[in-house]
Amino acid sequence: MRVPVFLKPLRTGRLRAVVPFVALSLGVFVAVATIPMSVQGQPQAKEKNKQKAKATVVHTTTVATGLWHPWSLAWLPNGDMLVTERNGKLRTVRDGKLDADPIAGVPAVHSVRLSGLMEVLPHPNFAQNHLVYLTYTKDVPEKGEGMVATTLARGRLEGKQLMDVKDILICDPWAGDGGSGSRLAWGKDGMLYMTTGASNGNAAQEGGSLRGKILRLRDDGTAAPGNPFAGKPGYKAEIYSMGHRNSLGLAFNPVTGDLWNNENGPYGGDEINVIKPGLNYGWPKVSYGRDYSGPQIVNFAEGMTGPIVFWAPSIAPSGMAFYTGSRFPDWKNNVLVGAMLGGAAQGYPHLERLVFNEKWDETSRQSLLLDLKQRIRDVRQGPDDLVYVLTDEENGGLIRLEPAQ
Ligand SMILES: [Ca+2]
Numbered sequence: 001m002r003v004p005v006f007l008k009p010l011r012t013g014r015l016r017a018v019v020p021f022v023a024l025s026l027g028v029f030v031a032v033a034t035i036p037m038s039v040q041g042q043p044q045a046k047e048k049n050k051q052k053a054k055a056t057v058v059h060t061t062t063v064a065t066g067l068w069h070p071w072s073l074a075w076l077p078n079g080d081m082l083v084t085e086r087n088g089k090l091r092t093v094r095d096g097k098l099d100a101d102p103i104a105g106v107p108a109v110h111s112v113r114l115s116g117l118m119e120v121l122p123h124p125n126f127a128q129n130h131l132v133y134l135t136y137t138k139d140v141p142e143k144g145e146g147m148v149a150t151t152l153a154r155g156r157l158e159g160k161q162l163m164d165v166k167d168i169l170i171c172d173p174w175a176g177d178g179g180s181g182s183r184l185a186w187g188k189d190g191m192l193y194m195t196t197g198a199s200n201g202n203a204a205q206e207g208g209s210l211r212g213k214i215l216r217l218r219d220d221g222t223a224a225p226g227n228p229f230a231g232k233p234g235y236k237a238e239i240y241s242m243g244h245r246n247s248l249g250l251a252f253n254p255v256t257g258d259l260w261n262n263e264n265g266p267y268g269g270d271e272i273n274v275i276k277p278g279l280n281y282g283w284p285k286v287s288y289g290r291d292y293s294g295p296q297i298v299n300f301a302e303g304m305t306g307p308i309v310f311w312a313p314s315i316a317p318s319g320m321a322f323y324t325g326s327r328f329p330d331w332k333n334n335v336l337v338g339a340m341l342g343g344a345a346q347g348y349p350h351l352e353r354l355v356f357n358e359k360w361d362e363t364s365r366q367s368l369l370l371d372l373k374q375r376i377r378d379v380r381q382g383p384d385d386l387v388y389v390l391t392d393e394e395n396g397g398l399i400r401l402e403p404a405q
Contacts, residue, residue: 055366056330056353057404063388064098064398067091070390072119072183072319072378073398076157077127079383083390083398084134086116090162093398105155105162110137110148114178121184121192122157123219130156131219135182135194140173147173150182150196150211152221168221169238171196171210174203180211181318183250185259191224192217193240193259195247199266204243204283207235212283214247214261214275216240228278243281243304244273249320255333256360260308262320262337265289268312269297272320272335272354279305288312309362315352316340318392319378325385328403338376339367340392349375351389351401368401 069086076082081093088109089102109117115137123131131154138151149172155165174180179199187193194215198204204212207229215238216224222238229235249262249272259275269289273281282304287297289312299306311317318338323331335354351368369376369389377392387401 054330054364056328056368058368058387058401059404060369060372061400061402062397063096063400064093065395066098067390067396067398068394069116069392070377070396070398071117071392072121073380073388073390074120074122075383076122081388081398082120082122082132084117084120085396086114086118087111088117088136090117090120090134092160098398099160101160103157103160103162105165106134107136107138107151107153107165107167110139110177112177115148115176115180118182119184121186124186124190126157130158132157132162133184133192135184137180138167138170140170143173144175146175148176148180149173150180152182152184152194152217154221169194169210169215169217172203174198174201174211176200179246179264181246181248181264183247183261183319185250185252187216187252187259188257189224190219192219192221193250195244195250195261195263197246198244198283199246199264202284204245205280205285207232207239207242210236210238212242212244213239214241214244214250214259216277240277241275241279241281243279243283243285245283245287248318249337251320251322251335253360254322254324260320260335262317264316265310265312265314266292266297268314269299270311270314270317271307272309272317272337273305273307274360276305281305281307289314308360309354314341316349316375317352318376319380319390321379321381321387323381323387325381327385328387336379336387338379338389340375340377348373351376351379369399372399 071084073083083091090106092099117136119135121133134153138149140147140149149170152169155162180197183195185193198212203209229239230237245263247261247263262272267290269287286301286304288299288310320337337352339350350370353366355364374391378390391397
């Protein structure tokens with residue numbers, strides 16, 4: 001299959017004319033350089049058109065506390081919420097209260113640094129089949145000391161027990177404890193889309209590796225029909241797109257139907273990408289960030305697709321949701337992104353609201369929940385059209401956002 005090749009140039013409206021580039025090193029902010037955007041061939045005139053989003057005042061309610069580094073939340077058809085904790089616990093919030101008993105039957109996870117239990121997502125037909133999907137970091141000692149693999153598991157939730165739990169996709173193993181987040185999203189095509197990370201090394205560019213990719217799968221974890229690299233020698237049939245670093249957010253645009261991801265850059269260069277089948281999103285060849293060793297990475301290469309939004313300095317984006325509800329009318333089709341770092345401009349981790357025009361050019365941003373001073377790991381719109389976030393802390397919380405009266 002012919003792979004479309006183009007690079008979508010970034011538009012100036014998304015760039016600051018001169019970005020003070022700030023690196024986070026051992027907990028100390030050190031200004032290391034400035035990046036004149038003219039280097040990237042960007043005219044600077046549109047900057048004045050960029051506005052701050054009309055500020056929305058929100059009221060927050062803490063639904064639950066005492067969650068250990070919660071990672072993902074999802075609703076069941078009966079209104080119960082499922083919440084993962086990174087140390088391998090799957091919790092239930094029922095009638096607004098955290099159930100003291102975790103759900104039994106979750107596979108053993110490698111929970112070190114950023115690794116562990118990540119996403120939880122029910123099957124679209126959960127009411128009939130009770131299937132729940134989890135992504136997690138799996139120890140695979142048979143592949144060598146310290147080896148782990150990003151893994152997709154599926155089980156049947158019966159009461160407080162996951163039954164018939166099976167690993168239905170195990171990515172190629174690697175050694176390490178972080179930088180391999182994995183989110184899930186169901187497409188309207190009935191297929192399961194899964195992100196896999198590859199922060200270090202070249203795996204994101206290798207067709208024979210499932211790492212650093214977005215995969216498109218049937219609900220049993222096998223490669224979906226019609227995938228772009230199916231039958232191409234040296235490429236895994238599960239691959240939908242490649243060249244991703246560490247995707248911590250994944251959501252379908254409710255208007256265009258496009259799949260969007262966000263991913264963490266190295267120093268700077270966090271991205272939102274519009275995902276199309278067969279495209280290469282550049283990592284580690286192309287990034288708006290800076291390598292940990294210092295040098296700027298090139299931000300343009302033939303055949304690689306650039307982001308629709310990027311952040312430099314980093315905000316460490318995590319969970320991402322399009323708001324489609326009625327309770328925040330000003331937020332219609334806005335994108336909400338959990339930020340786990342403050343970046344230089346914001347100062348603290350926060351919830352970022354991105355506003356786009358009808359052409360999906362970003363027009364403004366608002367930083368929410370700055371007062372919390374907690375890392376926002378996930379953000380979702382609830383069935384009640386309110387917004388829920390998880391804070392990535394040892395005593396993490398589930399927090400509900402409502403419009404202030
Ligand atoms: Ca990229």
